[in-house]
Amino acid sequence: MTRPVTSTDVARRAGVSQSAVSRAFSQGASIAPETRRKVLEAAAELNYRPNRIPAIMLSGRSRMVGVVVGGLSNPFYASTLECLATSLRAAGLQILLVHVDDALTLDSALDQLLSYRVDAVVTALAIGSQRAARMLSDLAIPVICFNSRLTGPWISTVVSNNHAAGLTAAQVFESCGVTRPAWLAGPVRNAASRARGHGFIAGVRANSARWPDGVLEMRGDDSYESGYDAIRRLLARGERPDGLFSSNDLMACGAMDALRQHGSLNCPDNVVMMGYDNIPQAGWHAYGLTSFDQQVDCLVDAATQLLDAALGPDGGPVSRTRVVDARLVTRRSTARLI
Amino acid sequence: MTRPVTSTDVARRAGVSQSAVSRAFSQGASIAPETRRKVLEAAAELNYRPNRIPAIMLSGRSRMVGVVVGGLSNPFYASTLECLATSLRAAGLQILLVHVDDALTLDSALDQLLSYRVDAVVTALAIGSQRAARMLSDLAIPVICFNSRLTGPWISTVVSNNHAAGLTAAQVFESCGVTRPAWLAGPVRNAASRARGHGFIAGVRANSARWPDGVLEMRGDDSYESGYDAIRRLLARGERPDGLFSSNDLMACGAMDALRQHGSLNCPDNVVMMGYDNIPQAGWHAYGLTSFDQQVDCLVDAATQLLDAALGPDGGPVSRTRVVDARLVTRRSTARLI
DNA sequence: TTGTAGGCGTTATCAT
DNA sequence: ATGATAACGCCTACAA
Numbered sequence: 126m127t128r129p130v131t132s133t134d135v136a137r138r139a140g141v142s143q144s145a146v147s148r149a150f151s152q153g154a155s156i157a158p159e160t161r162r163k164v165l166e167a168a169a170e171l172n173y174r175p176n177r178i179p180a181i182m183l184s185g186r187s188r189m190v191g192v193v194v195g196g197l198s199n200p201f202y203a204s205t206l207e208c209l210a211t212s213l214r215a216a217g218l219q220i221l222l223v224h225v226d227d228a229l230t231l232d233s234a235l236d237q238l239l240s241y242r243v244d245a246v247v248t249a250l251a252i253g254s255q256r257a258a259r260m261l262s263d264l265a266i267p268v269i270c271f272n273s274r275l276t277g278p279w280i281s282t283v284v285s286n287n288h289a290a291g292l293t294a295a296q297v298f299e300s301c302g303v304t305r306p307a308w309l310a311g312p313v314r315n316a317a318s319r320a321r322g323h324g325f326i327a328g329v330r331a332n333s334a335r336w337p338d339g340v341l342e343m344r345g346d347d348s349y350e351s352g353y354d355a356i357r358r359l360l361a362r363g364e365r366p367d368g369l370f371s372s373n374d375l376m377a378c379g380a381m382d383a384l385r386q387h388g389s390l391n392c393p394d395n396v397v398m399m400g401y402d403n404i405p406q407a408g409w410h411a412y413g414l415t416s417f418d419q420q421v422d423c424l425v426d427a428a429t430q431l432l433d434a435a436l437g438p439d440g441g442p443v444s445r446t447r448v449v450d451a452r453l454v455t456r457r458s459t460a461r462l463i
Numbered sequence: 464m465t466r467p468v469t470s471t472d473v474a475r476r477a478g479v480s481q482s483a484v485s486r487a488f489s490q491g492a493s494i495a496p497e498t499r500r501k502v503l504e505a506a507a508e509l510n511y512r513p514n515r516i517p518a519i520m521l522s523g524r525s526r527m528v529g530v531v532v533g534g535l536s537n538p539f540y541a542s543t544l545e546c547l548a549t550s551l552r553a554a555g556l557q558i559l560l561v562h563v564d565d566a567l568t569l570d571s572a573l574d575q576l577l578s579y580r581v582d583a584v585v586t587a588l589a590i591g592s593q594r595a596a597r598m599l600s601d602l603a604i605p606v607i608c609f610n611s612r613l614t615g616p617w618i619s620t621v622v623s624n625n626h627a628a629g630l631t632a633a634q635v636f637e638s639c640g641v642t643r644p645a646w647l648a649g650p651v652r653n654a655a656s657r658a659r660g661h662g663f664i665a666g667v668r669a670n671s672a673r674w675p676d677g678v679l680e681m682r683g684d685d686s687y688e689s690g691y692d693a694i695r696r697l698l699a700r701g702e703r704p705d706g707l708f709s710s711n712d713l714m715a716c717g718a719m720d721a722l723r724q725h726g727s728l729n730c731p732d733n734v735v736m737m738g739y740d741n742i743p744q745a746g747w748h749a750y751g752l753t754s755f756d757q758q759v760d761c762l763v764d765a766a767t768q769l770l771d772a773a774l775g776p777d778g779g780p781v782s783r784t785r786v787v788d789a790r791l792v793t794r795r796s797t798a799r800l801i
Numbered sequence: 802t803t804g805t806a807g808g809c810g811t812t813a814t815c816a817t
Numbered sequence: 818a819t820g821a822t823a824a825c826g827c828c829t830a831c832a833a
Contacts, residue, residue, distance in 0.1 A: 127603070128523070129580070131826060142804045147828060157802060172601070177578045178519050179827035182809040185466070187516070189579075192560070194548075198743060203541035210532075210562035214572075219579060222530070222558040224548035234552075240515045241527075241557060242467070263510070265465070349747060382748035405536060409687060410720035411749040469810060480820045485812060495818060517811030520825040 130173040139167035150175050181242060189219040190432065191238035193248040195226065199347065199375055201402040201419070205249055205271065208425045216429055218244075225250065235260060244436055245269065247428060254314070267435035267443070269428050274316035278442035281435065283427045283449065285419045287317050290451040291324020294370045294399050297415070297453070299332060301397045301461045303368030307341035309355055309380060311372040315347065318372040321401060325370050341366050345376045352379030360388045367396050374400035374407045374416050381412055381458070393461040403454050413457030423449045468511040477505035488513050519580060527557040528770065529576035531586040533564065537685065537713055539740040539757070543587055543609065546763045554767055556582075563588065573598060582774055583607065585766060592652070605773035605781070607766045612654035616780035619773065621765045621787065623757045625655050628789040629662020632708045632737050635753070635791070637670060639735045639799045641706030645679040647693055647718060649710040653685065656710040659739060663708050679704050683714045690714030694721035705734050712738035712745045712754055719750055719796070731799040741792050751795030761787045 132146040139146070141160060148154035149164035167173075181187045190213060197203050213220055221243055223234040231250075238246060246264060249271040250257075261268045262277035270282045298306050306329050311318030322342075329340050343359060345351030352371060359366070360383070371377035377400030384390040392398045392413075400407055403418035427447040435443060470484040477484070479498060486492035487502035505511075519525045528551060535541050551558055559581055561572040569588075576584060584602060587609040588595075599606045600615035608620045636644050644667050649656030660680075667678050681697060683689030690709060697704070698721070709715035715738030722728040730736045730751075738745055741756035765785040773781060 133826075143827080144804065144829085145802090147826095148803090151828080155802060160802080172603075174574065174577050176580060176826060178516060178525070178580055179809075179825080181516050182520070182811090182826090183828055185809085189559075197535075197541045197545040198538065200536065200538060200541070203535045203538070207535040207562055210560060211564075214562070219575065220560040221527075222548060222560040224545055224552070226549075236512065237557065239512050242514060242516055265510075349743065353748070378747065378749075386748050405687065406744065409716065410691070410724050411716075471810080481811085482813095482820060482822095483818090485810095486819085489812080493818060498818080514810060517809080517825075520810090520827090521812055523825080 129176070130171045132173070132175070134171055135164060135168045135173045138171060139163045185242075186244050186436070187219075187242045188217060189221050189241065189243045191223060191235075191241075191243040191246040192220045193223050193225055193231070193234060193238075193246060193250060195224065195250050196347075197224070199373070199402075200404040200406065201373070201375075201421075202249055204404075205421050205425065208421045209247065209428070212425045212429045213432075216433060218432070231257060232260060235264060239264060239266075245432055247271075247432070248273075265442075267432065269431050269435075271424060271428070272317040276444065278444060281431045281443065281445045281447075283424050283431065283447045285317065285417075285424065286448050286450045287320035288324035288327075290401065290417045290453075291321045291326070291370070292328040293417075293453060294321075294325050295328025295332065297399060297459055298329075298368040298370070298397060299335065301368065301393070301459055303397050304336075305338070305341065305366045306336060306368045306370070307343065307359075307366035309352060309369060309371040309376055310342065310344045311347045311376070312344075315372070318347075321370075321372055345372075345379075347373050347375060349375045349379040352376030353383045354379075356380045356383035357387050360384075369396055369398045371398065371400045374402045374404045374414060376400075377414055377416070378406055378412055381414065392458040397461055398458040401451070407454075408456065415456045415459040416454050417451035418454050419451055420449055467514070468509045470511070470513070472509055473502060473506045473511045476509060477501045523580075524582050524774070525557075525580045526555060527559050527579065527581045529559045529561060529573075529579075529581040529584040531561050531563055531569070531572060531576075531584060531588060533562065533588045534685075535562070537711070537740075538742040538744065539711070539713075539759075540587055542742075543759050543763065546759045547585065547766070550763045550767045551770075554771060556770070569595060570598060573602060577602060577604075583770055585609075585770070586611075603780075605770065607769050607773075609762060609766070610655040614782065616782060619769045619781065619783045619785075621762050621769065621785045623655065623755075623762065624786050624788045625658035626662035626665075628739065628755045628791075629659045629664070629708070630666040631755075631791060632659075632663050633666025633670065635737060635797055636667075636706045636708070636735060637673065639706065639731070639797055641735050642674075643676070643679065643704045644674060644706045644708070645681065645697075645704035647690060647707060647709040647714055648680065648682045649685045649714070650682075653710070656685070659708075659710055683710070683717075685711050685713060687713045687717040690717030691721045692717075694718045695725050698722075698726045707734055707736045709736065709738045712740045712742045712752060714738070715752055715754070716744055716750055719752065730796040735799055736796040739789070741790075745792075746794065753794045753797040754792050755789035756792050757789055758787055 136143040148156040149161045245267040258275045343355040400416040403416040407414040407416045474481040486494040487499045583605040596613040681693040738754040741754040745752040745754045
């Protein structure tokens with residue numbers, strides 16, 4: 126294992142002082158063009174790359190951001206991460222990635238991130254526990270949460286307009302002539318899912334003339350399988366909704382497959398269906414699922430802006446919230462005339 | 464922005480030397496239990512966390528690994544990343560994540576990783592250019608590639624047994640009574656796809672009595688859409704294969720949807736189909752796609768072992784290859800008796 | 802414009 | 818067992 130080339134090595138080679146090397150690589154430092162040339166030449170010969178680690182010690186800022194993810198098997202989170210990576214890179218920030226299964230690992234994960242002196246933390250976890258919120262606040266560095274209800278001194282959030290989307294779903298169901306609306310919720314701890322459900326149920330209740338029986342409610346865990354199982358059980362009980370709003374697309378795909386498999390029911394003829402996230406599979410021909418697109422680009426843009434602000438010179442324990450409207454993407458699953 | 468708590472702060476508070484604080488947090492350092500207790504107490508009161516940055520300077524090892532990903536919208540890569548994150552974390556390594564769109568960004572991405580002094584680089588990109596290989600070798604740190612044919616002094620690879628799987632696919636087609644086999648390749652630069660194709664075509668040629676016309680070949684870009692389009696064009700030309708081996712599951716899903724949509728053909732009655740990767744969607748009821756499971760766990764285990772070895776005391780420019788057999792997962796799409 | 806010197810927060814080495 | 822001290826590689830005053 127050879128020792129990496131240092132600025133001192135380059136200095137020796139170029140016949141200048143170590144500071145000159147530092148200056149040659151710093152934007153807008155006062156250095157003679159000729160000196161810079163010599164330095165860059167020597168650096169190229171030695172294959173030198175400035176080491177950012179000492180700079181972290183001196184400045185106290187690492188330009189690394191801890192990104193905490195979970196459930197990458199949901200294509201929505203995968204594409205969010207992909208988008209975030211691109212955006213942070215453009216902002217000159219590095220990503221220190223941590224994958225978390227449960228709240229327990231979150232604890233030690235945050236510890237590790239802090240010991241690497243990340244400047245901030247971004248998380249898209251569907252965590253809502255008060256304990257998690259306290260842990261994040263205790264970091265005393267900016268935290269950006271996606272679709273979470275967490276609040277605290279250092280915590281900012283970027284959320285999709287979940288409640289409004291729920292209301293919209295009810296309206297779409299009305300225009301499709303749905304008579305028996307159903308709601309497939311995500312896990313209780315998922316704040317975004319709760320908001321979507323509240324919006325949808327409010328929309329249905331507001332139209333009690335049409336829907337006197339209210340909403341048929343089910344619960345899954347945001348996975349394909351849980352959507353499939355929920356519908357299978359529902360059909361086994363003899364229930365027959367003709368409109369289903371699912372808290373996310375994965376469950377909606379499972380639900381649609383269960384309708385076909387266990388009830389020979391198809392969308393939109395027998396059941397009108399809507400999902401959330403607009404994952405690629407929603408657009409696959411086997412599904413053609415109408416869905417709310419969270420506009421990941423906008424969410425991530427907002428997050429990056431919050432981050433930039435929080436990492437700026439006047440960075441303190443701010444706490445802001447940015448709301449991004451979901452965009453309805455209409456497909457076959459709601460293509461039904463009254 | 465308050466200055467982070469340092470070991471000196473803790474030392475002052477606990478009434479001991481700074482070295483004592485360092486020892487209290489180091490495994491197996493010689494320190495009196497009473498002293499350690501005092502230190503840990505003071506540390507807890509001040510909410511102190513050891514800073515790993517200086518340790519990086521001293522040891523020259525950051526315990527950070529650069530992970531370069533691309534195409535997270537393919538569920539296979541997403542789950543690989545998820546698995547890798549878990550495995551590296553267990554090995555006490557941090558992930559510095561970089562998302563790369565094209566070979567150009569790879570260049571600067573590697574630069575950044577190096578300036579943060581990552582100990583190694585892991586990549587699952589389907590890159591095969593000689594230029595990329597040179598760039599990776601030039602890093603002069605261990606590089607682990609997934610499913611790549613890249614070679615070089617510092618480069619180790621973990622590959623699925625692609626060629627053998629291709630042969631197996633041909634055998635399965637034989638036992639299903641396929642008369643007109645087709646191969647849907649991925650992009651030319653994808654070495655894994657090429658190996659799968661070679662294996663499959665070899666398997667078909669070896670049985671020229673049964674298949675005198677050989678293999679009908681198509682090409683996609685590994686995306687769902689490209690699989691859909693390839694089959695749509697094929698059907699439009701009047702071709703009618705009755706067995707399709709796709710280089711990956713995403714394209715196979717697209718192909719299956721195109722068969723249904725544009726030819727009213729279904730699997731396995733009209734066409735027997737096999738894919739590769741065993742992504743979750745292959746198991747969805749709408750597809751029921753027989754697929755080769757790359758056994759991500761094993762691939763990642765192998766990668767972590769290679770990494771551990773390369774980061775060990777005798778780490779040099781080694782170059783090893785580990786092959787993991789793909790596991791055939793049989794589903795509806797090949798459930799056809801002769 | 803250039804070089805010298807001090808310091809960032811740890812760990813490791815050496816006395817005590 | 819403990820405290821003082823020297824690194825690690827770079828940036829940044831400050832002096833020349």
